[in-house]
Amino acid sequence: MGDAILDNDLEEVKKELGDVLLHIVFYAKIGSEINAFDMADVCNEICEKLINRHPHIYGDVVVENEEDVKRNWEAIKLKEGKKSVLEGVPNSLPALVKANRIQDKVAGVGFDWEKPEQVWEKVEEELAEFQLEVKQGNAQQMEAEFGDVLFSMVNYARFLDINPENALERTNKKFIKRFQYLETKAKTLGKTLKEMTLTEMNVFWEEAKSEK
Secondary structure, three states, rough: HHHHHHHHHHHHHHHHHHHHHHHHHHHHHHHHHOOOOOOHHHHHHHHHHHHHHHHHHHOOOHHHHHHHHHHHHHHHHHHHOOOOHHHHHOOOOHHHHHHHHHHHHHHHHOOOOEEEHHHHHHHHHHHHHHHHHHOOHHHHHHHHHHHHHHHHHHHHHHHHOOOEEEEEEHHHHHHHHHHHHHHHHHHHOOHHHHHHOOOHHHHHHHHHHHHO
């Protein structure tokens, strides 16, 4: 699904949505067979949730901006019985996505920086701490500090309205395209990449960067 969306392949998005729908129908069928719930219950549940969590639309609550909406959302969920605003972050999420969700959740209750500049200062602080551990050569501490760098970069991306997962995947795709261009050019010379010098490879890499 993610690849299809990033590639703007609407035909593939349609197919992937069908796969998602199949799972929904499948589990709803299982629920109905054991008299636990059916498709109507699933639809009613999400409708009630959306109504309850959007009082600015379905009620008389007044909000000024998106941040007000997020704060209300998290406050309502706590009233529904959740002990922590972070309960809604699945443990199974990839680390990068999870970091983004965590930061978004805590920001919804006001635990956040005020300006992007403050977040960037934190990034620089974490980079300095990481470099210090690199010089010390402690592998465990290097990993810990590198994690802090990534976490702070994800936070900075959030302030700039950049989806870090999408940004990284775009770079992955870009690198793959350029590297495969390099492989193709090497074959035209009758060489493998191992037989080429870095200088030779860099010539084709620069060519790949100019390719649209």
